[in-house]
Amino acid sequence: MLQKRVEAVTTAAWHTGLFAGHRQFARVLDDFTTELGAVIGPIDVAYETWGTLNADRSNAILVLHALTGDSHAVGEVEDGHATPGWWNGLIGPGLAIDTNRYFVVCPNVLGGCQGTTGPSSVAPDGEVYGSRFPTITIRDQVAVEYALAQFLGIERFAGIVGGSMGGMRVLEWLVGYPEACERAVVLAVGAAATAEQIALTSLQIRMIESDPNFCGGDYYRYGVVPSHGLRLARELAHLSYRSPDELDTRFGRRRQSDSVTDLGVGSSFAVESYLSHHGQKLVQRFDANSYIRLSEAMNHHDVGRDRGGVLQALRRVKARVTVIGISSDRLFPVGQQQALAEALPTCDGLHIVDSNIGHDGFLVEVKAIGEIVRAVL
Known part of the structure; x- marks a missing residue:
């Protein structure tokens, strides 16, 4: 039908x-x-x-x-x-x-x-x-x-x-x-x-699988999402998608806040916020298991x-x-x-x-x- x-x-x-x-x-x-x-x-x-x-x-x-x-x-x-x-x-x-x-x-x-x-x-x-x-x-x-x-x-x-x-x-x-x-x-x-591409992808997979909410890949039945692991995987991936020169030009060592009182060691850098933003965007629209299976397919590419x-x-x-x-x-x-x-x-x-x-x-x-x-x- x-x-x-x-x-x-x-x-x-x-x-x-x-x-x-x-x-x-x-x-x-x-x-x-x-x-x-x-x-x-x-x-x-x-x-x-x-x-x-x-x-x-x-x-x-x-x-x-x-x-x-x-x-x-x-x-x-x-x-x-x-x-x-x-x-x-x-x-x-x-x-x-x-x-x-x-x-x-x-x-x-x-x-x-x-x-x-x-x-x-x-x-x-x-x-x-x-x-x-x-x-x-x-x-x-x-x-x-x-x-x-x-x-x-x-x-x-x-x-x-x-x-x-x-x-x-x-x-x-x-x-x-x-x-x-x-x-x-x-x-x-x-x-x-290449070996480096496989290594980068494998680390992303391990990040997702190490999330407690991954539940061996069956998180659907428990109503949870391995969002932390998927976000970190995407952040690492996104870093590899951009060039060092572009990141330096856009962000350099700039902090998220311009306030003098917020410029301590613990305040976040702008590039950190940028990566976190892209990681969170993916969590909202992509399935963690799909990310793993497609990443594995890329590792098998030959x-x-x-x-x-x-x-x-x-x-x-x-x-x-x-x-x-x-x-x-x-x-x-x-x-x-x-x-x-x-x-x-x-x-x-x-x-x-x-x-x-x-x-x-x-x-x-x-x-x-x-x-x-x-x-x-």
């Missing part, structure tokens, strides 16, 4: 665009076996679309979000979303990803908490998955995205674009489904997670796993690929994008965007990135 309802909505969107920008849902698989052998399902996917799919369904662009993103790439705080679009200014009529020309699809990822099946979803037995939701990989996420594409009747994307965890999925699309894409843009990522290594795997790629790095990125340094560009036999170019923002530059430097994407598409 659900599948028939979603098919009706999607067909209307192809022809009229009336549902563009609104979250839609599709049951894409009745059951799914993960790369590590666990079976879950059914799998529902939340996604948003902009523009109109043409008659031969050849003008689709797939946009893939990062760790705590969702399907709401464009728009305001509406339609059940607590935050505005995370790539506003890049997608829309006349913009770099021009919705007058392209039908843009952005799905929420498997394991997420914004409508797609994840740890906070209800399992077939009527109980929330919680700790029972298995470890998943980037390949699992892409397999579900491929099922969504099949559901929408899209055999080949005109382009696939994504950064950070979204960039990991772009690479898996290119290697795992080499015929399914004409062009791709990969931002701020490498071909495999396009060369069981494919003869990175170089051998990347030889499968047939799409034209553009690689973009952010000059001040310390989480995914530009050397990783340089190595990726050199290893990709179909790489059309490496672009380094000059920015002092850090890793988050792939979200913030919309104008510079838009110029590159526009030229590619």
